[in-house]
Amino acid sequence: MIATQTELVLDEPTRELCAAVAAGRLAPARLAVVAPGGYGKTALLDHLAASRTRAGGSVAWFGEGTDGTGTADLVLVDAAHELGDAQLAELRRLAGDDRAGLVIAARPWPRPAELNRVLGRLRAQVVLRPFDRAQTRSALGREREWLTDFVHAETGGVPGFVTRLGHALAARPRREVPAAALTGFRAELDRMPPDVLRVLLAVDAGAGLDADLLGALLGREHDDVAELVDAARATGLLSHDGTLLPVAAKALRAAVPSDRRQGVARRLVRLQLERSGPVLPVVRSLLGAGLTGPELAKGFEAAAEEVATTEPALAARLYEAAVDAGSPPGAVGARWAELAARAGDLDTALRLADEVVAAGDAPDRAGGARVAGTALALRGQLARSAELFRWSGTTLSTVYAAIGSLGTGRLAEARQLLERPASGEPPTLLSGAMSATARALLDSVSATPTAALSALVSAAETLEPVARSALLPDSPAALGAVVGLHCGELGIAESLLERAIAAECGGGTLAARHRLLLAWIAMVRGDAELAGERLRAAGEELAPRDWLFAVGLRVGLARRASDLAALRLIWREACEAVIRHPADLFTILPFGEFSVAAARLGDRDRLGHRLRQVWDLLHALGDPPLWTVPLHWSGLHAAIIAERQDEARDHVAALAAGADRGPYFAAVASAAECWLRVIAGDVDAERVETAARGLHDAGLWWDAARLAGQAAIRTTDRKAMVALLDSARMLQGRPGPAAPGDAVAATTGSAKLSERELQVAELVVAGRTYKQVGDQLYISAKTVEHHMARMRQRLGATSRSDLLAQLRALLAARE
Incomplete structure (x- = not known):
């Protein structure tokens, strides 16, 4: 409570009690007011004195002279906890007369025994509370x-x-x-x-x-x-x-x-x-x-x-x-540098780590080199980072060095690093997950893409319990997503990234990278709005590698929107990104986008040197289809825009040579050949629809719709034109006819799903949890989750509710 110029602010119970004392309805009033300092005890006593006096009663203050305390019908005592022994004895005498009106205010401490005895003679206590x-x-x-x-x-x-x-x-x-x-x-x-x-x-x-x-x-x-x-x-x-x-x-x-x-x-x-x-x-x-x-x-x-x-x-x-x-x-520099890097301050991390490496007496020079290598990798300087990792020499640093060597085209060196004998260091979750990541990336240039992607998924799951506090040059989830984007497994890539964001993998250092790759998936699917949202969620303060992907996204979105003015605005920044960022295996996607945009703007020469570096890197790795196909695909479109038919045919031939590596590669090769025919005016509507659906099934939704649209505007057959335009609109958003209960279930949907996936779908639609489905089918809940991600990608569902609606229609049609 507080005394204002007009009235005392009281809660309702205290207001009613004071009114009763003032009016004499509570006589004799024998009350204790016990509260800490500042709670308004004195203000309350002043209020009682004034109110009682206005009502015709007599009031006396204890301690201001004893005259009147015996005749007044209300005696007020303030700060009773400060009274001396003699005053407490007098107050005890006064409290002994049950006919006397007495209100005593005191703090909870100090509480002399004599004051306790006095307060014990009173009938009630006024509770003072803080204001709301x-x-x-x-x-x-x-x-x-x-x-x-x-x-x-x-x-x-x-x-x-x-x-x-x-x-x-x-x-x-x-x-x-x-x-x-x-x-x-x-x-x-x-x-x-x-x-x-x-x-x-x-x-x-x-x-x-x-x-x-x-x-x-x-x-x-x-x-x-x-x-x-x-x-x-x-x-x-x-x-x-x-x-x-x-x-x-x-x-x-x-x-x-x-x-x-x-x-x-x-x-x-x-x-x-x-x-x-x-x-x-x-x-x-x-x-x-x-x-x-x-x-x-x-x-x-x-x-x-x-x-x-x-x-x-x-x-x-x-x-x-x-x-x-x-x-x-020197004693704390390596740890300080690591924390600065995890906080996103790469400049400070590099400076501190370099000082530790340069100091001959620093106790953790290997740790300093590891931090410096990680910071350089985050900046996109893989060659220099691999050099520092090799010098560091720890088990984890050696694994990071292998990834950096592979990323810069040094395959034999990467293999040699991973074949080094164990150092005797403990096999932690972090070292195990990153070692598996490095071996999976090695497999990506020689084995099947699905094997590499499966290993990366497993590595990402292994890392999750310790992912938040780890300083990583890259995450298994991000590298798995890159592989997924390169081979059309967008559902798995998306699931990996969403789990990495939920687990805060790499802390704040890799958060932007995961969000940018999610944005890339949305862009490839043709969802410009979602891609833009995810791009904005990545923030503005980006490490150089993330900035490269962000610029690539802005270029790609402007190109897909046919917004030439926006493309020109971003192109200067794209050229700066190309100059500043060395090419490596894991940045092919943005360089592919830049190549198409350069052709659109008639500025291919400025990009030529960097693209030759990318191709040299791929040649050094043996031209692995997983990594070369996306660049050939971008190169085909750049050549078509630049009207270089021989160059376009070379890309088509290269894509055809890798068509036997899996359904994705076959779909892209078929679409490339079809696209070249369409540009030449040879439009076979049935072939175009088949090729476009193949692209859509491979995850390239925007490209699928673009192929159908390009064919529609080039055919002279009106019926074919209408059919192709309908197909383009359908492929842009989702697979199959617009009505989910039509042929999508009867003719296309069920053909896309394996028998195991159909079993999973039936149980999920029936309301089972992933764990319950796994228990019934004798598989893990994580495997069920991966089945669902794959079905979502295959059916082109834009959300979980969309996926469930399609699965219900598909299962109903099968019945």
């Missing part, structure tokens, strides 16, 4: 009600503090605590017992109400500590959850000298280090204070490790503070 927001608004008045949330948050609704802050804000209303609001706390702090003040300082420093820690700090036993905490709570400065009210914390920092506050914090750090307790709450308040000393340095290091998994940016800042406080840079 509505009461705070009422107390502030209409002119300052817009400050309600700010004032309530700062004061916790403690009535006296609301008044104090509200009055201080009257002259200059703003969401800021003025110095005038803090001066009112100084007198309270000055007369506070030293150990009670130390309790408040310890709480402000982050100690909380840990009895053991406070006992060690104060040199007191548990019972004494409990009493001191009660005393601190009685001030009203400490909230019910044991934290300081924000305005109280500001008052402490303004009124108590900094050396005294820092002395308490230093002592707490030392105690926590001795007992291996958490130090972050304590040292957080010391960040930026410029303090030094070995204990503080160790405290900052320990605090950094406490948040290394969840808050790498804060951990990096704490390591910086540790070095400023006296920790040797």
